Amino acid sequence: xxxxxxxxxxxxxxxxxxxxxxxxxxxxxxxxxxxxxxxxxxxxxxxxxxxxxxxxxxxxxxxxxxxxxxxxxxxxxxxxxxxxxxxxxxxxxxxxxxxxxxxxxxxxxxxxxxxxx
Amino acid sequence: xxxxxxxxxxxxxxxxxxxxxxxxxxxxxxxxxxxxxxxxxxxxxxxxxxxxxxxxxxxxxxxxxxxxxxxxxxxxxxxxxxxxxxxxxxxxxxxxxxxxxxxxxxxxxxxxxx
Numbered sequence: 155x156x157x158x159x160x161x162x163x164x165x166x167x168x169x170x171x172x173x174x175x176x177x178x179x180x181x182x183x184x185x186x187x188x189x190x191x192x193x194x195x196x197x198x199x200x201x202x203x204x205x206x207x208x209x210x211x212x213x214x215x216x217x218x219x220x221x222x223x224x225x226x227x228x229x230x231x232x233x234x235x236x237x238x239x240x241x242x243x244x245x246x247x248x249x250x251x252x253x254x255x256x257x258x259x260x261x262x263x264x265x266x267x268x269x270x271x
Numbered sequence: 272x273x274x275x276x277x278x279x280x281x282x283x284x285x286x287x288x289x290x291x292x293x294x295x296x297x298x299x300x301x302x303x304x305x306x307x308x309x310x311x312x313x314x315x316x317x318x319x320x321x322x323x324x325x326x327x328x329x330x331x332x333x334x335x336x337x338x339x340x341x342x343x344x345x346x347x348x349x350x351x352x353x354x355x356x357x358x359x360x361x362x363x364x365x366x367x368x369x370x371x372x373x374x375x376x377x378x379x380x381x382x383x384x385x
Contacts, residue, residue, distance in 0.1 A: 199376040261313040
């Protein structure tokens with residue numbers, strides 16, 4: 155069975171502060187993929203990143219960065235110099251080897267991030 | 272560029288009524304799926320399809336039916352609505368490949384069952 159835990163239900167920070175969203179996962183698969191999705195107030199879900207279990211290099215995309223640590227089963231997401239437009243619900247998700255080819259994702263419960271101007 | 276289109280966006284039903292949530296995609300994606308989103312529970316997979324004529328159950332399939340007669344369409348049917356089915360429903364599609372890829376989501380359909 156797969157499980158994704160996002161322990162932070164809600165986070166509020168003042169604009170320009172850095173913020174890290176935590177994601178811890180459980181899987182018995184040795185090969186798996188991790189994802190982050192953003193759900194802004196408008197409601198649609200937007201893909202942010204995919205990372206496979208063999209690539210533990212951190213990734214940076216503009217103000218966004220992701221830290222993948224297999225030793226702690228974590229895939230944390232950091233926003234640097236946060237902006238009001240970053241206010242959204244963020245979901246971490248997992249797809250295991252048995253799901254390859256059919257994209258069955260297990261989602262966490264989401265973290266609602268509010269950036270205070 | 273339509274992407275994934277869901278209709279209706281809002282619907283109110285009475286207990287016991289039936290309805291169909293429509294989902295269409297114009298990206299020629301083989302994989303399509305339905306999720307429901309409930310407060311504090313994230314998104315849960317209801318049903319999915321890896322191609323026309325092929326469907327399978329996800330995590331929470333009870334009370335829902337699906338069919339996939341074409342690549343483009345993947346309707347979700349509620350045969351006898353129950354208040355527990357009050358939720359926001361998302362349809363998603365993806366091109367099937369060797370690695371799980373990005374899911375493209377529709378804008379969601381908010382369903383209220385009274």
